[in-house]
Amino acid sequence: MKIVQCHWKNLAALFLFSALSVSAGETNLISSAEKISFDRDVRPIFEESCFRCHGPEKPKSSFRLDDRQAALKGGDNNVDDVVPGHSEQSKLILYVGGLDKETIMPPPDRGKPLTPAQVAVLRAWIDQGAVWGTNSEPALVFAFEPALGWIGVSGDNKKFRELEGIHEGAGGGVKDFSMSEQISSDEKFSVAGHALAPENDYKLTLALDKTDVGFVRGGFEEWRKYYDDTGGFYPGFSPSTFSLDRDLHLDIGRIWIDFGLTQPGDPQLVLGYEYQFRQGAKSTLAWGTVSQGGNSKNIYPNAENISEHTHIFKVDLTHEWNDWALEDHARVEVYHLGESRNDVMAFSTGPTPDVIERVNQSVHYSLGANTFRVENQIKDWWLASAGSLFSRYDGTSFFNQNAVDGSGAPTFGTYWRTEGITLERDSRVVSLANLFLPVKGLSISTAVQCEWTHEEGSGNVDLDFGDPAIPGFFFPFPGTVDANQNRTEFLESFDARYVGLPQTVLFAEGRLRQQSVGQFDEANNGTVDAVQQRTDALNHFYDARVGFTESPRTWIEWGAHVRRRDSTTGYNHLVDNSPFGGDGYPAFIRHRDVAMNEIEGRLVLRPIYWMSARLTYDWDLSDFSTVTDPAGGGVISPGGPIFDGRTESHNAGLTLTFTPVQRFYFSGTFTYDRSRTATTSAASSEVVPYRGDIFTVGSSAGYILNEKTDLNVAYNFSRSAYGQNNSAGIPLGLDFTRHELLVGLTRKLTKNLSGALHYQFSEYSEPSAGNVNNFTAHGIFATLNFRWQ
Amino acid sequence: MAQMNESCAECHREQTRPFVFEHPAMREGCATCHNPHGSINRMMLTQADNNLCLRCHAQVQGSGASGDFYIGSVDHTVLLQMGTCWSAGCHTAVHGSDVDPRLRY
Numbered sequence: 047m048k049i050v051q052c053h054w055k056n057l058a059a060l061f062l063f064s065a066l067s068v069s070a071g072e073t074n075l076i077s078s079a080e081k082i083s084f085d086r087d088v089r090p091i092f093e094e095s096c097f098r099c100h101g102p103e104k105p106k107s108s109f110r111l112d113d114r115q116a117a118l119k120g121g122d123n124n125v126d127d128v129v130p131g132h133s134e135q136s137k138l139i140l141y142v143g144g145l146d147k148e149t150i151m152p153p154p155d156r157g158k159p160l161t162p163a164q165v166a167v168l169r170a171w172i173d174q175g176a177v178w179g180t181n182s183e184p185a186l187v188f189a190f191e192p193a194l195g196w197i198g199v200s201g202d203n204k205k206f207r208e209l210e211g212i213h214e215g216a217g218g219g220v221k222d223f224s225m226s227e228q229i230s231s232d233e234k235f236s237v238a239g240h241a242l243a244p245e246n247d248y249k250l251t252l253a254l255d256k257t258d259v260g261f262v263r264g265g266f267e268e269w270r271k272y273y274d275d276t277g278g279f280y281p282g283f284s285p286s287t288f289s290l291d292r293d294l295h296l297d298i299g300r301i302w303i304d305f306g307l308t309q310p311g312d313p314q315l316v317l318g319y320e321y322q323f324r325q326g327a328k329s330t331l332a333w334g335t336v337s338q339g340g341n342s343k344n345i346y347p348n349a350e351n352i353s354e355h356t357h358i359f360k361v362d363l364t365h366e367w368n369d370w371a372l373e374d375h376a377r378v379e380v381y382h383l384g385e386s387r388n389d390v391m392a393f394s395t396g397p398t399p400d401v402i403e404r405v406n407q408s409v410h411y412s413l414g415a416n417t418f419r420v421e422n423q424i425k426d427w428w429l430a431s432a433g434s435l436f437s438r439y440d441g442t443s444f445f446n447q448n449a450v451d452g453s454g455a456p457t458f459g460t461y462w463r464t465e466g467i468t469l470e471r472d473s474r475v476v477s478l479a480n481l482f483l484p485v486k487g488l489s490i491s492t493a494v495q496c497e498w499t500h501e502e503g504s505g506n507v508d509l510d511f512g513d514p515a516i517p518g519f520f521f522p523f524p525g526t527v528d529a530n531q532n533r534t535e536f537l538e539s540f541d542a543r544y545v546g547l548p549q550t551v552l553f554a555e556g557r558l559r560q561q562s563v564g565q566f567d568e569a570n571n572g573t574v575d576a577v578q579q580r581t582d583a584l585n586h587f588y589d590a591r592v593g594f595t596e597s598p599r600t601w602i603e604w605g606a607h608v609r610r611r612d613s614t615t616g617y618n619h620l621v622d623n624s625p626f627g628g629d630g631y632p633a634f635i636r637h638r639d640v641a642m643n644e645i646e647g648r649l650v651l652r653p654i655y656w657m658s659a660r661l662t663y664d665w666d667l668s669d670f671s672t673v674t675d676p677a678g679g680g681v682i683s684p685g686g687p688i689f690d691g692r693t694e695s696h697n698a699g700l701t702l703t704f705t706p707v708q709r710f711y712f713s714g715t716f717t718y719d720r721s722r723t724a725t726t727s728a729a730s731s732e733v734v735p736y737r738g739d740i741f742t743v744g745s746s747a748g749y750i751l752n753e754k755t756d757l758n759v760a761y762n763f764s765r766s767a768y769g770q771n772n773s774a775g776i777p778l779g780l781d782f783t784r785h786e787l788l789v790g791l792t793r794k795l796t797k798n799l800s801g802a803l804h805y806q807f808s809e810y811s812e813p814s815a816g817n818v819n820n821f822t823a824h825g826i827f828a829t830l831n832f833r834w835q
Numbered sequence: 836m837a838q839m840n841e842s843c844a845e846c847h848r849e850q851t852r853p854f855v856f857e858h859p860a861m862r863e864g865c866a867t868c869h870n871p872h873g874s875i876n877r878m879m880l881t882q883a884d885n886n887l888c889l890r891c892h893a894q895v896q897g898s899g900a901s902g903d904f905y906i907g908s909v910d911h912t913v914l915l916q917m918g919t920c921w922s923a924g925c926h927t928a929v930h931g932s933d934v935d936p937r938l939r940y
Contacts, residue, residue: 331877331921333918335918343917343918344918344919344922354848354849383848390923405940411852445934462935464933467933467934469855507934527856528855531857533862561862567855567936575936575937583859629907631906631909631937634908635893638891640863670891672891674893682905682908690889690890690891690893691886723890725890725894732885732904733886733889733915735886736882736884766875774916775917778883778885
């Protein structure tokens with residue numbers, strides 16, 4: 047398992063027990079509080095492992111699992127194979143869990159053993175009443191899962207919060223609660239959610255559904271994302287790194303409500319409203335300059351305060367009319383963002399910074415969009431669809447920036463502000479897609495799309511400069527900014543898949559794009575940065591992939607694909623004026639090309655029924671090249687082709703899963719990544735190649751101790767070796783080692799109560815940050831699961 | 836590519852809104868600089884150092900001392916020694932700016 051900087055939505059899922067970064071994987075056994083769906087959760091297990099012998103066709107021992115009445119009746123040997131509400135009394139669990147020494151299901155020569163996670167699903171399903179299908183649920187179901195835990199951290203607790211997504215110290219709350227009531231045969235009310243502190247992780251969902259009439263659904267959710275507060279690291283300084291000493295976090299959430307009409311034969315209508323928010327402070331990578339002994343490095347950490355609010359109104363309409371499927375989705379979005387930050391620009395002797403830039407900016411806009419789609423099955427072998435999108439953006443942005451010293455007094459620097467920049471964007475998109483099935487085994491899909499976008503932005507700016515405290519040393523530079531852009535794109539895609547050969551799938555796919563951009567930029571402010579440019583850009587892009595998958599025997603499968611992408615852009619600079627001596631960048635770039643090649647292969651082996659291995663390998667190579675005009679009148683550069691850089695990466699992985707004995711399950715994954723990006727033609731003391739290796743090991747194991755108790759353990763290891771040693775620049779590559787261990791057990795205590803106890807150990811060391819981010823953590827967590835129906 | 840940006844824009848509205856001065860790399864898609872599947876680097880950057888920018892911003896060898904770096908006709912040698920291109924006071928407005936064509940705010 048790779049340690050990553052997760053997307054915030056993924057981090058939102060992190061919580062105390064189930065989402066410790068040690069991903070327990072298969073060892074995250076289903077708790078009895080989690081609602082089991084027969085069709086979703088149980089039927090796939092039965093179909094894979096049971097129905098072949100215990101289905102309607104000549105059931106072994108006269109025992110059937112495809113029908114509730116027959117299953118509860120039992121087979122030739124037992125009448126207690128399935129005892130609703132009592133998994134510990136159900137022979138089925140003893141057999142599939144390997145707890146009966148004489149009877150093991152599935153028999154070893156008939157199929158692979160069920161994993162502890164699958165056994166846990168069956169156990170929870172029986173405890174919840176062993177309901178077949180989805181229409182015979184108990185009238186009232188209630189579940190409640192309180193949680194309590196404690197984590198101790200030695201070292202950098204802020205880095206711990208950022209990586210693990212949780213806060214040290216005591217915590218807990220309600221990990222999961224739910225209540226559903228079948229009010230009548232066609233009416234159902236349900237409520238569910240969780241509430242956990244101190245992570246501010248809350249969720250509440252409410253739903254009232256009436257079959258073939260409509261629904262009302264709504265809810266609220268909020269979660270917290272943490273950020274470390276350290277900046278860069280330069281070993282030549284003392285101290286070599288700095289911290290803001292702030293608990294940086296964003297609280298992210300939303301409130302929503304949807305009203306739906308679902309009467310058969312009528313258009314299906316959904317009216318909805320959603321409010322989204324992000325509030326708090328996060329770190330940025332805009333590090334400030336630290337100066338010591340005549341040397342300056344940008345390593346001082348900075349952060350920004352964010353207050354973001356979005357209101358979304360929506361209308362969704364879908365309708366089936368004869369053979370036509372129609373969809374229309376309308377959205378109106380009203381947005382406001384306020385950002386403020388006090389960026390340290392210069393820090394020398396301390397204890398306070400020498401120069402701080404105070405920046406306040408805000409953006410508010412309204413956005414309207416409508417998409418329409420129609421689909422028709424024209425022939426048995428031909429499905430066609432067409433769609434359109436219209437959107438309109440109207441916004442205004444404000445900016446105010448000034449410079450102060452460590453005491454807050456105005457000092458020498460820039461003083462930039464705007465009273466309001468107008469921003470507009472119009473977009474139109476039309477598309478046409480087809481799916482053909484011309485001969486047996488062959489499917490071909492094609493699509494074309496045309497996009498047109500116009501953007502405009504303009505307003506007055508003040509780019510003042512100097513020290514307001516010194517008379518005559520403050521220089522106002524009022525000016526204007528003005529820009530517009532017209533962009534036209536044509537996109538074509540093609541996808542073919544052939545399954546006519548035995549045990550083989552062949553596929554080929556391609557995408558093409560032709561993009562034309564006409565752009566005008568003007569900054570008229572009386573400074574050397576004043577510029578007026580008009581550029582036409584023409585881009586051609588293609589992305590092609592061909593490959594196959596073959597499974598000649600039941601125990602082996604392999605596949606591979608090759609892929610090639612290329613993006614080529616030509617620039618025609620019609621106007622390039624820099625009236626006050628500026629360099630007019632980037633108007634000296636005439637041509638740019640980015641080419642990527644990829645080869646990927648995989649091999650899956652199942653040499654014996656209780657073991658599988660998956661081997662993967664991926665190679666990528668990307669080249670970046672440019673053609674420029676002469677720079678500096680030809681003195682700095684004569685111009686012409688330049689090879690900008692190359693990125694090459696190798697990735698290999700091995701996933702091993704085995705169940706050597708019925709009660710035991712193990713899954714392990716090992717990955718190795720190696721990449722190198724170099725952008726200088728020769729070795730440089732400022733910018734050295736960005737290269738290194740990443741090793742990861744992810745493993746989990748489960749053991750069914752007895753009919754009431756499961757043991758599980760998970761261990762993850764990550765090692766990144768991207769450390770740099772550039773004599774003139776600063777090392778920015780990441781070098782770290784991380785260990786995570788999670789050990790626990792779950793036990794059924796009574797018919798309606800079960801519990802879980804877990805211990806977690808985490809250790810992180812980061813030599814590339816001077817080891818200031820290192821931490822060691824121990825945690826212990828307990829949950830109880832109540833369920834009543 | 837546009838579809839990729841649309842997916843990102845559902846949450847990252849500030850980064851994908853219109854700007855007076857747009858960073859043209861935005862047209863190539865968010866995945867040009869960020870790995871949406873995860874990265875060891877902050878902000879899910881594909882590279883943590885100046886190689887990220889220099890892949891496209893052609894640096895040319897200066898006419899002076901060996902190892903001088905020019906971006907266009909501006910000498911960036913000392914600036915590259917100090918830190919990243921997006922350091923405070925430099926090109927912090929990496930997605931676009933409403934006030935500065937050089938993307939400094």
